[in-house]
Amino acid sequence: MSTPQPKPSPARDIVRKVAPKLIDMTEKVVYGDVWERPGLSKRDRSLITIAALIAMYRGDQLKGHLERALANGVTKDEIGEVITHMALYAGWPTAMTAGQIAAKVFEGKN
Amino acid sequence: MSTPQPKPSPARDIVRKVAPKLIDMTEKVVYGDVWERPGLSKRDRSLITIAALIAMYRGDQLKGHLERALANGVTKDEIGEVITHMALYAGWPTAMTAGQIAAKVFEGKN
Amino acid sequence: MSTPQPKPSPARDIVRKVAPKLIDMTEKVVYGDVWERPGLSKRDRSLITIAALIAMYRGDQLKGHLERALANGVTKDEIGEVITHMALYAGWPTAMTAGQIAAKVFEGKN
Amino acid sequence: MSTPQPKPSPARDIVRKVAPKLIDMTEKVVYGDVWERPGLSKRDRSLITIAALIAMYRGDQLKGHLERALANGVTKDEIGEVITHMALYAGWPTAMTAGQIAAKVFEGKN
Amino acid sequence: MSTPQPKPSPARDIVRKVAPKLIDMTEKVVYGDVWERPGLSKRDRSLITIAALIAMYRGDQLKGHLERALANGVTKDEIGEVITHMALYAGWPTAMTAGQIAAKVFEGKN
Amino acid sequence: MSTPQPKPSPARDIVRKVAPKLIDMTEKVVYGDVWERPGLSKRDRSLITIAALIAMYRGDQLKGHLERALANGVTKDEIGEVITHMALYAGWPTAMTAGQIAAKVFEGKN
Numbered sequence: 001m002s003t004p005q006p007k008p009s010p011a012r013d014i015v016r017k018v019a020p021k022l023i024d025m026t027e028k029v030v031y032g033d034v035w036e037r038p039g040l041s042k043r044d045r046s047l048i049t050i051a052a053l054i055a056m057y058r059g060d061q062l063k064g065h066l067e068r069a070l071a072n073g074v075t076k077d078e079i080g081e082v083i084t085h086m087a088l089y090a091g092w093p094t095a096m097t098a099g100q101i102a103a104k105v106f107e108g109k110n
Numbered sequence: 111m112s113t114p115q116p117k118p119s120p121a122r123d124i125v126r127k128v129a130p131k132l133i134d135m136t137e138k139v140v141y142g143d144v145w146e147r148p149g150l151s152k153r154d155r156s157l158i159t160i161a162a163l164i165a166m167y168r169g170d171q172l173k174g175h176l177e178r179a180l181a182n183g184v185t186k187d188e189i190g191e192v193i194t195h196m197a198l199y200a201g202w203p204t205a206m207t208a209g210q211i212a213a214k215v216f217e218g219k220n
Numbered sequence: 221m222s223t224p225q226p227k228p229s230p231a232r233d234i235v236r237k238v239a240p241k242l243i244d245m246t247e248k249v250v251y252g253d254v255w256e257r258p259g260l261s262k263r264d265r266s267l268i269t270i271a272a273l274i275a276m277y278r279g280d281q282l283k284g285h286l287e288r289a290l291a292n293g294v295t296k297d298e299i300g301e302v303i304t305h306m307a308l309y310a311g312w313p314t315a316m317t318a319g320q321i322a323a324k325v326f327e328g329k330n
Numbered sequence: 331m332s333t334p335q336p337k338p339s340p341a342r343d344i345v346r347k348v349a350p351k352l353i354d355m356t357e358k359v360v361y362g363d364v365w366e367r368p369g370l371s372k373r374d375r376s377l378i379t380i381a382a383l384i385a386m387y388r389g390d391q392l393k394g395h396l397e398r399a400l401a402n403g404v405t406k407d408e409i410g411e412v413i414t415h416m417a418l419y420a421g422w423p424t425a426m427t428a429g430q431i432a433a434k435v436f437e438g439k440n
Numbered sequence: 441m442s443t444p445q446p447k448p449s450p451a452r453d454i455v456r457k458v459a460p461k462l463i464d465m466t467e468k469v470v471y472g473d474v475w476e477r478p479g480l481s482k483r484d485r486s487l488i489t490i491a492a493l494i495a496m497y498r499g500d501q502l503k504g505h506l507e508r509a510l511a512n513g514v515t516k517d518e519i520g521e522v523i524t525h526m527a528l529y530a531g532w533p534t535a536m537t538a539g540q541i542a543a544k545v546f547e548g549k550n
Numbered sequence: 551m552s553t554p555q556p557k558p559s560p561a562r563d564i565v566r567k568v569a570p571k572l573i574d575m576t577e578k579v580v581y582g583d584v585w586e587r588p589g590l591s592k593r594d595r596s597l598i599t600i601a602a603l604i605a606m607y608r609g610d611q612l613k614g615h616l617e618r619a620l621a622n623g624v625t626k627d628e629i630g631e632v633i634t635h636m637a638l639y640a641g642w643p644t645a646m647t648a649g650q651i652a653a654k655v656f657e658g659k660n
Contacts, residue, residue: 015209018216019190021257022197022205029249030202030528037241039521044487048522051488052495052529055421057608058167058203060210080569081479082488087572088470089492090421091385092580093608095572099565100610106568125649128656129630131367132637132645139359140308140642147351149301154267158302161268162275162309165531168607168643170650191259192268198250199272201495201531235539238546239520242527242535250532275641277388278497278533280540300349307352311605311641312360313388315352319345320390326348360638369631374597378632381598382605382639387498410459411589412598417462418580419602422470423498425462429455430500436458461587469579477571 009064046072051082054098055090062098066105076106119174156182161192164208165200172208176215186216229284266292271302274318275310282318286325296326339394376402381412384428385420392428396435406436449504486512491522494538495530502538506545516546559614596622601632604648605640612648616655626656 016023035045046069053062069079079102087095126133145155156179163172179189189212197205236243255265266289273282289299299322307315346353365375376399383392399409409432417425456463475485486509493502509519519542527535566573585595596619603612619629629652637645 011206011210014213015193015206018186018209018212019193019205021190021254022194022209025194025197025249026202026206029245034241034525034528037521037524039517040525044518045525047484048487048491048525049529051491052526053203055492056167056201056203056495056530057606058201058207059610060169060207061203076568077479078484080571081477083565083569084477084572084575085474085480085485085488086492087575088422088474089489090496091419091424091606091608092576093419093603093606093611094421095569096561096565096576097608097610099568099572100561102568103564121646121650124653125633125646128626128649128652129633129645131364131630132634132649135359135634135637136642136646139355144305144308144351147301147304149297150305154298155305157264158267158271158305159309161271162306163643165272165276166310166607166641166643168641168647170609170647171643187259188264191257194257195254195260195265195268196272198254199269199531199533200276201529201534203529204531231536231540234543235523235536238516238539238542239523239535241520242524242539245524245527246532246536273533276497276531276533277386278531278537279390280499280537281533296348300351303345303349304352304355307355309641309643311386311388311639311644312356313383313386313391313639314641315349316341316345316356317388317390319348319352320341322348323344364635364638367631367634369627370635374628375635377594377598378601378635379639381601382636385602386605386640387496389500406458407589408594410461411587413455413459414462414465414587415584415590415595415598416602417465418584419599420606421496421498422466423493423496423501425459426451426455426466427498427500429458429462430451432458433454461584465579469575474571 011064042072043074046074047078047082050074050079051086054083054086054094057090057094057097059097059101062101063105066102070105076102121174152182153184156184157188157192160184160189161196164193164196164204167200167204167207169207169211172211173215176212180215186212231284262292263294266294267298267302270294270299271306274303274306274314277310277314277317279317279321282321283325286322290325296322341394372402373404376404377408377412380404380409381416384413384416384424387420387424387427389427389431392431393435396432400435406432451504482512483514486514487518487522490514490519491526494523494526494534497530497534497537499537499541502541503545506542510545516542561614592622593624596624597628597632600624600629601636604633604636604644607640607644607647609647609651612651613655616652620655626652 012023012026049065050069053065066079083095083098083102122133122136159175160179163175176189193205193208193212196208232243232246269285270289273285286299303315303318303322306318342353342356379395380399383395396409413425413428413432416428452463452466489505490509493505506519523535523538523542562573562576599615600619603615616629633645633648633652636648
């Protein structure tokens with residue numbers, strides 16, 4: 001019922017004080033239910049999640065989801081391809097920002 | 111004709127040097143005119159303003175408008191509900207970022 | 221546990237065939253749970269929902285939520301004020317599109 | 331004090347009934363004031379307006395502003411270049427939609 | 441060097457008259473180069489493309505890319521899961537609109 | 551074939567390690583090809599690029615493109631006008647953030 005891989009981000013505890021119901025739904029609906037559905041693999045879910053975060057320029061959440069993607073079997077090279085592909089569909093600025101965030105995540109992983 | 115509550119943010123003086131007409135309109139059109147219209151209460155205007163800022167992921171402006179919302183009678187719990195509600199309409203990433211900004215604003219208020 | 225007012229849009233039945241889990245969550249999480257929470261009145265929830273839809277230029281969903289807003293006690297004049305306010309926070313194009321959609325909804329209500 | 335060229339769109343009269351203050355500001359602030367400021371030529375203002383509308387995917391307003399751009403001296407070929415340039419900064423989908431809208435506007439002008 | 445599957449949309453010929461360079465790049469850079477790179481499978485590229493289009497509310501392009509996704513081996517059920525997943529990351533309105541577009545595409549395929 | 555003015559940002563070297571193809575396209579397609587097309591002047595291309603970046607709230611890329619705009623002959627006052635104009639089309643928050651970024655760029659130029 002729960003994803004073993006990356007630990008919940010500290011953001012979750014900070015936000016819990018402000019919006020406890022939101023974190024309750026994060027745990028029960030987002031990670032406890034939808035991410036666990038068998039209709040798409042975890043790797044597929046990570047691919048579409050990081051694609052959406054890059055395209056929408058949601059930098060704050062991208063770092064954690066890049067770590068989750070690596071844990072779910074998306075390789076660093078594949079993340080580079082996603083970022084490159086997104087340049088075409090969401091514009092260069094979104095891809096350049098994502099590339100810089102990914103560079104930081106990858107460094108921390110070496 | 112002017113809102114008594116929160117002081118103009120220092121951003122206004124910084125931007126005035128670059129775009130004086132923008133700040134002129136901020137003072138005459140945004141705060142001097144539309145925010146003062148009786149058709150919606152200040153509390154209602156704060157609710158819709160923070161909802162829009164959260165939904166559009168406009169983090170830079172959210173802090174000041176959360177302070178204004180508190181001054182206009184929106185409670186901390188209600189702000190938490192707005193953030194939770196927005197997760198459904200604008201996606202989790204917008205709500206998680208808003209929750210972290212709200213946590214900082216609320217801490218500064220204790 | 222359920223909102224009595226506007227009937228579910230026909231969109232819900234169309235989408236159910238494609239993404240049944242989405243509609244299940246629409247009924248249990250969105251309308252069955254979050255909209256029913258006492259932390260914000262139905263009128264407040266309608267105000268922030270239409271503000272977010274206008275700001276994000278989500279025209280397809282705005283019609284139904286304007287009808288819901290009227291059912292939840294937001295007046296036509298107040299909807300006009302929300303649209304006007306959003307012009308300042310999300311830009312004129314979002315407000316002009318919203319105004320045209322509202323005009324159609326209001327006509328259908330006369 | 332007023333732009334002579336394209337006539338106000340019929341949208342303005344429709345929206346006036348719903349949000350009269352919005353149209354009042356459209357006439358006094360948007361077209362009566364900012365568009366008339368000498369700091370940027372009308373051609374420059376048309377260029378940045380259509381660039382922003384394309385990038386934000388605001389199709390409803392693009393048609394009218396393409397007509398205004400032609401009236402302000404932006405050529406059809408230049409509009410094609412703006413659309414192409416925007417593909418890189420806002421993504422192919424925004425440009426493809428803009429190209430189809432421009433094709434309709436240009437046809438109506440032949 | 442070219443994708444065999446879905447035919448170029450008629451949109452391409454319409455836009456070619458307005459912005460020929462854009463279509464030249466569509467054919468050489470988007471489909472002739474990036475989509476053909478081996479770093480991600482066609483199925484993966486379709487998954488991230490439709491995720492991004494749904495998240496950004498780019499309805500005009502979604503229809504064609506849903507057809508391409510089906511041709512690239514994404515099943516109808518998987519598309520339903522992508523739409524459901526996107527509700528959480530980009531908000532319900534984006535998912536509801538996508539669900540209605542997918543319903544039309546799937547009907548045409550039966 | 552290349553723009554003489556501002557040096558490539560250090561971001562380009564950081565992103566190259568993660569997504570080398572993206573930077574290859576940045577150099578060959580974005581700056582080596584589209585920016586060099588004679589259909590629009592460099593000044594026009596800078597105007598529409600900063601307008602789009604402001605409107606889409608792409609702050610990370612705005613600094614570099616404001617420097618490029620100054621190099622391409624857009625004056626500081628004209629940048630202030632673009633920011634003011636964008637407040638009307640993309641909302642006040644986008645303009646206020648852009649104004650603060652421009653203030654920093656202009657200071658560094660004195």
